[in-house]
Amino acid sequence: RKEVEQDPGPFNVPEGATVAFNCTYSNSASQSFFWYRQDCRKEPKLLMSVYSSGNEDGRFTAQLNRASQYISLLIRDSKLSDSATYLCVVKPNNNDMRFGAGTRLTVKP
Amino acid sequence: NAGVTQTPKFRVLKTGQSMTLLCAQDMNHEYMYWYRQDPGMGLRLIHYSVGEGTTAKGEVPDGYNVSRLKKQNFLLGLESAAPSQTSVYFCASSFWNTIYFGEGSWLTVV
Numbered sequence: 001r002k003e004v005e006q007d008p009g010p011f012n013v014p015e016g017a018t019v020a021f022n023c024t025y026s027n028s029a030s031q032s033f034f035w036y037r038q039d040c041r042k043e044p045k046l047l048m049s050v051y052s053s054g055n056e057d058g059r060f061t062a063q064l065n066r067a068s069q070y071i072s073l074l075i076r077d078s079k080l081s082d083s084a085t086y087l088c089v090v091k092p093n094n095n096d097m098r099f100g101a102g103t104r105l106t107v108k109p
Numbered sequence: 110n111a112g113v114t115q116t117p118k119f120r121v122l123k124t125g126q127s128m129t130l131l132c133a134q135d136m137n138h139e140y141m142y143w144y145r146q147d148p149g150m151g152l153r154l155i156h157y158s159v160g161e162g163t164t165a166k167g168e169v170p171d172g173y174n175v176s177r178l179k180k181q182n183f184l185l186g187l188e189s190a191a192p193s194q195t196s197v198y199f200c201a202s203s204f205w206n207t208i209y210f211g212e213g214s215w216l217t218v219v
Contacts (some may be wrong), residue, residue, distance in 0.1 A: 044210055
């Protein structure tokens with residue numbers, strides 16, 4: 001079983017749609033959680049951290065469920081510019097970050 | 110503001126050749142990493158360093174060596190390249206919980 005698992009997609013949605021991505025992780029001792037965004041042939045960049053209480057940044061909302069070892073990302077009012085691959089990232093210890101394979105999103109006009 | 114810089118960006122190697130990927134960061138970060146990214150696999154950690162003069166193995170270290178002689182530089186070496194090492198390689202450095210990536214190095218081994 002992979003340490004971090006994501007639905008690879010692709011998710012194809014119209015502009016203005018709401019889309020949700022899920023991620024599960026296997027290491028119950030993991031301490032920190034993140035969503036990264038990666039554009040085609042570019043490096044990953046931090047989108048947002050994920051806190052136990054849930055957190056929101058504009059149209060993006062991240063949730064963490066430690067009991068179920070589950071992380072989610074919700075994007076509201078999708079824009080064309082949201083088209084990218086979204087990587088779920090888990091930090092099992094101070095020295096390491098484990099990446100999911102990513103979920104590809106395409107937002108269409 | 111350079112951040113993390115990798116060289117070369119593209120390289121084609123023949124099986125058995127050796128090469129070194131160079132990574133430099135100007136943010137004074139202690140932690141540095143080398144990842145490879147393959148389709149469907151996500152980023153996998155090859156080696157990492159928690160400070161000058163230190164290195165440690167990650168998930169997929171076989172066939173690679175690293176050195177961190179200076180804090181700002183982290184070198185990844187392929188001693189005898191194999192087709193299975195065809196991949197995109199990302200160097201990164203981190204501070205607290207934020208990891209900063211270089212632009213990637215596309216390596217093809219034929």
